[in-house]
Amino acid sequence: MIASPSDIPDARDAVEASINGWNNANAKNKQIVLLPWRWESSSVPVLGDHPQSLINSQGVDESDIVFALFGSRLGSPTPDAVSGTVEEIERAVSSGMPVHLYFSTASLPNDVDTRQLDGLREFRAEVSQRGLLGEFATAAQLGHEVWKAIEFDIAQLDLEAPTLISSKRGVQLTAQPQQEREVKSFDNKGKPRYSNRHWIEITNTGDEDAHEVTFETVGDNSSMMLGNDSTPTVIHAGQTRRLTVMHHMGGGDPDVLRIRWNEDGELKERDFHVG
Secondary structure, three states, rough: OOOOOOHHHHHHHHHHOOOOHHHHHHHHOOOOOOOOOOOOOOOOOOOOOOOOHHHHHHHHHHOOOEEEEEEHHHHHHOOOOOHHHHHHHHHHHHOOOEEEEEEEEOOOOOOOOOOHHHHHHHHHHHHOOOOOOOOOOOOHHHHHHHHHHHHHHHHHHHOOOOOOOOOOOOOEEEEEEEEEEEEEEEOOOEEEEEEEEEEEEEOOOOOOOEEEEEEOOOOOEOOEEEOOOOOOOOOOOEEEEEEEEEOOOOOOOOOEEEEEEEEEEEEEEEEEEEE
16 A cells, blocks of 8 residues: 655655566566555545545555655544544554555755644654654655565565466377388288378377367368277377278368367367378
């Protein structure tokens, strides 16, 4: 959560930009994403309670880290605190979450509200007895401080190991045509006659079994015929099955094998050019 009075919008922007920059550099490797929460852009309009109470419940109570900033104003009072920002800080501290508090050292505006400034100085003197305070002169310096605080918090927070996206591959079928020359017979002079034996090796390289697997040729004029029966079968993950094929003369269509299977209750099919 980014908490501050309304007089330092540039500082609020700098905190959000630093959070987004940290995400870009670290989210993928660390599997952590930080979502900046600002009341003006993140709160949901709703009736039923004082605005500060709603900001507390939507913002402070749902946050893990709070960045609190002050420029020259303490902020507007609420029913329970001298300002909304102070109430947010106290609520976060009482909840045990890390609160990083920064005060601007930039030049004061010409129209500074002296009553607000006096209240801010009084609050700073009081809160300085309760922890370490930070300062910033420029937005760039604040961004660096925020990045440093995030690194500290990530190391301190007890974060559960994230559940990574499954690398499951499912059914992955390949079809590789094979052939082998073998002796068919001998002529009257004892010279061997050869023929070629053809088959297709169907391999499931995935990590899930393929169920109800069937095979068929594609095209009305294919020279390829299947030698196996048409009973649906199972090709387990990592398993290779041999599909016997025969070829006849003629047939102008390319040799295409269509495989259908059931994967997680969904019927799938794929065509393989094997000629």
